[in-house]
Amino acid sequence: MKSSGLSVWRSLRGAICLLVALYLIAPLTIVVIISFSGAPFLQFPPPSFSLRWYDNLFTDAAWGDALQVSLSILLPSACGATILGTAAAYAIVRGRVPGADFLYAVLMMPIIVPSIITAAALFGLYRLFDLNGTLTGLIIAHVVLTTPYVVATVAAALRTLDPRLEAAAATLGARPVASFRHVTLPLLAPAILSGFLFAAVACFDELIVSMFVSTARTRPISVQMWSNIRGDVDPTIAAIASLSFAFALLALLGSLFFTRRPEVDRSA
């Protein structure tokens, strides 16, 4: 059934895919290259190569402090989101909850509502409790923002998990906690891990809410980047951008690895 029309479409489609791929990857590649530049400005291609910007990242006080803040909130936020999200997903998919669809929508709201609104709202709330510029404030904000991703990922995986496995476990004498521990959890682990990784990356990269909720002294690296971009820019930004990109890439690869499934060939 091949006609010249089909192969024209195929070529066009291929060309578009290639361009899109380039478009999506090229900018990042350029940033990585610049991060190794020897020159103190953003020139591409760089005149020489050096590692000084990475060094600067860790030695300069402002960058170092910001990096430390980001790393301090990373694990608590991701863990918090993962625990809350997994529990919520399990309750919605397996528990016979009235209005499950509605509750699911509510849980998704932090990612539907534009983050500028969440940012302003939390800023206002934190003023009441003096939480602006605190690690606790940042952690709470990030848990709120990233839990929906965990819920969505885990819920999707749960829906494909045969509920008869849990029924079988029950007939074999497993109480609900044992059933969850031995049957559900191991089978859900890839999705939970994937959700955790995404929450971690989202937390590291989050800008707007962090911006509102930080102060000059306590700010995560994303906010530091932002203030730096608007001011005098040197390739240190490229260095942290590259690190951030590397982190995201690793997390993405990890997630893909854990959730791999057999392929179906649909070439047509």
Add this chain to the structure above:
Amino acid sequence: MTASQTSAPVLELAGVQKNFGNHAAVRGVDLRIEKEEFLTFLGPSGSGKTTTLMMIAGLEQPDAGDIILAGRPIARLPAYDRDIGMVFQHYALFPHMSVKRNVAFPLQMRGVKAAEIAHRVANILHLVGLDGLEQRLPRQLSGGQQQRVALARALVYNPSLLLMDEPLGALDKKLRDQLQREIKRLHRDQRITILYVTHDQEEALTMSDRIAVFNRGSIEQIGTAAELYERPATRFVAEFVGEMNFLPAKIVDQTDGETCLDVAGASMTAARAHNFAAGDRVVAAVRPERLTLSDSRPGLSGQIVDAIFLGNATRYIVRLQDGTDCSVLQAVGGAAETGSLEPGQNVTLAWDKRHVMLFAAS
């Protein structure tokens, strides 16, 4: 074959009911299963047999009624506190556990010590013929092997009752026959009490000690295969179990020993039926193999419409004078009297009045 009636029943159901919304899935089911018995729930889909099984397993809760297992009322107990084993239609093997771990799971849940677990798992795997496959994962096994793992897993802790929910439905015929024989063997040798659910009446007839026929939420009849076949209590059972001819008839007269009927214009007799009176419209039910063909003797007259050669028998479709089609199964030996019959020939059908059942015309 049947167990001693003096010991207490393994399972008793009394007035068990279940509604889904305003649909009555199970209406007032009563039954007893004796020790070492093989009882089958037989019925079409939606008849309530699976729902009843689920209530016995503890995966559904009855709206009313009692369920008593080995003397203990269990209707309010969760599934994991009941002493039952269950085999599901699609096996429900834990995909992330090896055969060994799957089978060991219930023992682990009961706190059995590791050494004893290893011993009992090895035993049961040997019993179902799966030696050497302990380390395999379920997806590495064939359908038949997976079913055996499911069996082993449900039996390893010696439950009082083994429930089987259409376990062979996903297998091809040859495998099904083989596994049927193995399940029967296990039942006999290990003296297990089994409750089996199926919609396949052939399967029910070959495997069971007794069969409970379900229809629209209640049991129409419980009995041995022979009882259900020879003396069906209701029209549904007569139709569902085996093949049956249903001939419209009218009661002419009732005398001491028999009932006179008008069937398609012919005068026939049936054994006395107590719940009908002269003039009633009824349905005469007779098995195809209980009809005899002749070309001369008095009986139902009709014409052969089709002759299907089955090897050890021939099936004739005979059209009677009132237009009803009738199926007659003539074993090879029975052709002696009539010879081989062709479509178009006129024949008469006769029956022994003891083999005819009368049901109300619906």
Add this chain to the structure above:
Amino acid sequence: MTAGPGFGRLDRRVWLLAPALVVLTLAFLWPVGWLLSRAFTQPQPGLGNFVQLVRNPGYLQVLGNTFLISAIVTPICVIIGFPVAHAMTHSGPRIRRTLIFVVLIPFWTSLLVRSFATVILLGRNGPVNGLLEAVGLTSEPVPLLYNLFGVLAGAVQVLLPFVIFPLHAVMLRIDPTLLPAAMTLGARPIRAFVSVYLPLTLPGLITGATLVFISMLGYYVTPALLGGPRQTMVAQVIQDQIAQFGNWGIAGALSLTLIAATGVLLFAVHATVGFRASVR
């Protein structure tokens, strides 16, 4: 047929929802509700803020800008994303895996990092301008940044996955024998595609387009970094009003407008395609 070991009218497992809902209510629903209420209470109770929004040409322009830019970005993403989703669905496993990986990258990488990368890419002395001059298409640097082009370039990069994945999901479910069947019935390939395939992808298209539009409405970083003053969008104004002027009333009003627009759109999609599709 439901099978579950929980008893009682309300499954005990419902309580697992509690922690997430509590946190969500305290740290999201309540503060957001509070913010939105500021629209009606500050600086004075009433609809004064909304009157200001309508009367002040500056606010109107920003609002109009925001919807306009979102409306431009959406079809661009759909047109570019459709062939990619199609390739993802109908290519061999290797190409598909590569495409999925490539398209996932914007999802997982920081918005800031990508916007920054776009700044470098499109700068006056950046590689794109360099390429254009080298090839001879232009004789001097073209302003690709701090204008509409910059915003679009940055936004499309980030929003493509929102179109591609829903489309891909829907395309996967289309019966592969439908197109051949249409052609045996006499439809030429293009006709078959337009009459049979395209309509079946509509749910995915609508979902994707909605996600893109809604996301773009609320964007801050992209227009702030890549756009000029004429591309100012609502998010930036909200930030200004709070950080610079402490004007919670206007900020609340603008936020409410944003949420209302989002809500109306989602509701419209729900009525046609279904809510879970639009949210996932």
